[in-house]
Amino acid sequence: MIKNELYGWTGKIIWVDLSSNSIEVKSSKPYFEKYLGGRGFAAKIAWDYIKPGTGPFDHDNVLMFLSGPLAGSCAPYSGRGIVCGVSPHSSPEWFTRSGFGGHWTSELKYAGYDGVILTGKSVEPVYLLIEDDRVEIRSAQHLWGKGTIATQKMLINELGEGIRIMTIGPAGENLSRLAIINTETESAAGQGGFGAVMGAKKLKAIAVRGSGGVNVAHSGRLIKRSKQIAKIIMGSHHQPKKGTLDKEKVKKYGEQFQACTQQCMIKCIHSKYYRNVPGCVYQKEYSGQLHCVSHLFQGDKNMQLYDWDIGFEAGFEIAQIANDLGLNHWELIFGLVPWLRECKQKGILGFINNIEINADSPRFWIELLNMIAYRNGIGDILAEGGIRAAKKLGGTELIQKYYTAWGFGGHWDGHADHANYIVFPYWLVTALLWATDTRDPMSSTHGYVQAIMNCSPLAQDGGVLNLKQILSVGKYLYNSEKAIAPDSGYADKEIPAVYHSHRSVIKDSLLLDDQIFPVMFNKDEKDGIPKAGDIKSSSFEYHLFVDTTGLEMSEGDFNKAAERIYNLERLIQIRNYKRDRRKDEEIISAFEKEENWENQVLGEKYSLNVKEFKKLLNRYYELRGWDPKTGWPTREKLKELELEDGVNFINERLKKG
């Protein structure tokens, strides 16, 4: 029996206008069923409040920090949050998103809120303090100019233990398009440049502490289900290698497991804590975490584009300084630095601010980070991000090698990203996901391509699944073996592309960890399909959602909500940025060159066949209920998704021709 109170969600969102110093608490209830939480709420708010023409640094840009119904509960891998708004990092500047970990989102729920929405700009630097019913805009004069770590420590000193903080460093203050919003030592909203949006609003930090909790509708059921799901993931997750500690690093630097996010129930292969690591450039010691991306600051001699070799200590120092300055790791490692190296090789650029471009020199890295964060000299141009910097510095013909589309570095695409091993035909799904997304489609690609490339017989270490299991999962999830078979070419790739873009919406809305969900495989099952008690993998998210919220919603309606959110995001793109099929097809050129690795089953390297891909794109739009000519959702689809505003909008647009 459900009591008359809210479960999962708190039902409240804080709206702050920094220009007028006004704070209002509004109900989030109208968004529950149709928009789920997180990314879904953000899409609705953006549709209602972000007008066409709004730039990232404009007064009217709406910066949102959102949690989801599961955050703070025992649901496994549920501690993440999401930042949304008009992005200065994306090219063009448009509405997009960036997820983050840590403990901040759960704390926001314990304080009683589903999200914080910010508009306007403050004249003086401020920070927002949220402690249960107390919400205050406070002066941040004393924090301005400080790094993200120092800011957090100062606020903890002032406000006491247990306070969780999202903050920007000098990069955000100086409006670098590489600016992150950091929490703890290294849990950041990294992509999107949203740190600069905070900087433009003169908002240094949001500090949260809550004394409440998250009501769970069916607590016993959620506990049981969470344990079942966590057990599968801990046992035979799609990252089959389990985290281990390096004995030497344990002895030298106290290496230990440290969850990057609340409610992470796995021994991570990446997320570790180290203490007192000596610097190579500065005479000091550093302590903090390393996550998945920052391990690469030290370089890897086996990875073609990232084969600098500066050692663990220098890599660690660079990572911690990047965290403190508030800079985007992905952009630096996968974009700017490899591009600068090639610019040097090709004689386009040899020095930046009199520092020789040399990724094998720790000093070069540190100087680079500082000049970007403070916009010193050429750093002022590099702070614009690789795509924009190349236009000013030269090297535009080289840049696409590193940046797939929309201003973002390569990611699981088999072309620009040389770290994540992926072969044809799987990157066709990545290409479809890039085509209709607004950033690198990270959380979607982690589902399909990452799981397949890490587990299938094609995996570099031989994989843990046999082909029969892979095909069985294809049949189960996509009703098609061709959608997943290693020799299936362009056939049926539209099906996983649509499916995983919706799974991405679900995990960004509840929110659930993007590396873990959707749970694709279980090597211990003969048919490869993960099962938790009486439910199968594609229903995991739905059951965690209804067990927590107590909402009487069918699984069909739950999945339809994800499709609604994806379509509403598309409508924002069409209305605010004139997005259409022609724009989507801009991603094609990034896939036309030969792929980075070879599919052993096919025995040769492939590049994108444009004619075949355009046919695939047709099938993708049709499967979505979008018009293949325009790439717009049809009115029938929007009616089906109960997006009445969208129907009216499309009607008007069509009338105008």
Added chain:
Amino acid sequence: MKRIKFKAGLCQGCMTCVTFCSQKHTGIASPKLSRIIIDPGIFDGKHKATICIQCTKAKCVEVCPNKAISLSAEGTYWEINYDLCDGCGLCVENCPFNAMRYNSREEIPFKCDLCGGDPECVKVCPTNALTLIELSKTGGLNHDKK
């Protein structure tokens, strides 16, 4: 007696024990309602846990004016009899380990009851930082304080 043992070096600060504990006992996920408190060691990597160590000679039992705290039927942990407890909070004030907590909404103290002998936190800890150990008759107070 049994006791939950915490190995700080293995804890990863994920708070999984906290959410499961509070949810299992109250239906609400909240660090304020959890029988186990974790400091996730965010900046120094030093994880700390506060949890009832089921003292052999327990201060909470001594100070309770209503004799509301007694040994469980199997003799494995101390439990609060809420029919006798008047919510005065003396046990909370006097616990030398700050492991007795107070639910101000319901005005009652609460403590770890080892989930009746099979603690949820031990079962869900992903890094085995929590284990259940059997105490010898000489084990008890001033032991394993982290």
